[in-house]
Amino acid sequence: MGTAQLTAVPEPKYWHLRTVLLRAIDSEFSTGQVIPNERELSARFGVARATLRQALDQLELEGRLVRRRGIGTLVAAPRVGVPVSRREEGWPGSSREQAWQPVDCVSVAAPERLAKALGVEVGALVHTVRRLRVEQGQIVATELLRVAEEALEQVPEIRLSGAAAEGEEQARVVLRRLERLTVDGESRAVELGVAEAEEAGLLQRPPGTPVLVVTTQYASAGRLAALAVSTYRADTCRLTFGETGLVEVTPVSAIRTAS
């Protein structure tokens, strides 16, 4: 990373800085390496620290840098591809279920908005299972899986122990009942969001972290059976919706910029 001064350009300094830094981390640094600290860099480029930070913010949003308080700023690893489309990925009982780790479960009377989203009456009993998705040893997503008790009615209730089921155990009970439902349709949406307090903690990120929110409606017998809201770390995840991987995936940056 050179000692280059910024040349006068019509674009904002922070944007030009981003370009310079991006070129530097692509050519002079490798994954996991710590780049010079913010005070050092701002001095080197002759800008205020806040301006330099604006450039780093961009690169962090793009998943190219990771900043750790007390440690420094590191070059991020390439994003991991996370399959989300195949049914086996999300539905309990599938071969890939171990990717989703149940955390806890709460069962309450549905407030208005939730009832409407699930297509049940206000006040109907709704289970909310919290799960974590682990990929390559890293937590990449957290999920709220919502299902009305009435959607499970046909499924015999299971109890794993004699005591009242709570927390993780209750979650496993609901999932076991859920896996007996036959899913015959799925509908998904993806949008950008930010992690609030609880989600942020589970994802081991500060509040305000950008996330990809995947909303999945599972249908069974022509009727909405369950609703999953999965929150993926946007910095480390590339969501894949493949039928089959045709060829290995080329990093998007290579395709977008290659003219």
Added chain:
Amino acid sequence: MGTAQLTAVPEPKYWHLRTVLLRAIDSEFSTGQVIPNERELSARFGVARATLRQALDQLELEGRLVRRRGIGTLVAAPRVGVPVSRREEGWPGSSREQAWQPVDCVSVAAPERLAKALGVEVGALVHTVRRLRVEQGQIVATELLRVAEEALEQVPEIRLSGAAAEGEEQARVVLRRLERLTVDGESRAVELGVAEAEEAGLLQRPPGTPVLVVTTQYASAGRLAALAVSTYRADTCRLTFGETGLVEVTPVSAIRTAS
């Protein structure tokens, strides 16, 4: 929007401010309405303008606010659902093709990374068609559709006029040839990115704007036929991957926060 002072809390001021502002725009403002200006708000809450802006930055990232220089800060409209999974959405010749408007086309010898992504030899002729997606009268995405000439070889070359085809006309020629290929497989990925200069301009947004980058591999006859990199505005779009819409979609915010 009250004159509330910030109470002492362990969380950062900007994050608390975001929560307060979010509650205010949900309850006291409607879509398109201008909220008080930044100097006014920072004075009202007793914080520096930079701190207030940090809170507005979050809300803008979440698609809840839109800021327009010289005008003010407006409450954003709910995100529009944009279907991306059905084949008809992206492939030329489909019933929904008018959603994609060809802009221009360049045909060059493939540099290394592009050749690798398309599975052709370095130096092979590759067409790059630029398209814009318009939804509800608004530009929501820009796309680079890449196809190797050799993938089109079996398709007779068409010329719309006697002159050498260039720009938009050339784009239409390539699309016409492309639509005769039979697509028998698709593979997609979605990730977060930022719009750089050219894309940002086409999307009518400043550089650095967060976008959802959708990469689609189209297969024909068991072989990669084309590669599309579509860049959607993250502030205004919710990407939908539905088989069929089961029920109307509830705003994610209602589901994520309803306990």
Added chain:
DNA sequence: GAGTGGTCTAGACCACGAC
């Protein structure tokens, strides 16, 4: 010209991790 958001500065102090 007046008012808006966008950029930039030069500091200060805090929270966290490593030593």
Added chain:
DNA sequence: TCGTGGTCTAGACCACTCC
């Protein structure tokens, strides 16, 4: 204790839109 990134301040000037 020291170095790191995270937060916050109180200004300044610029670019853009509208009247």
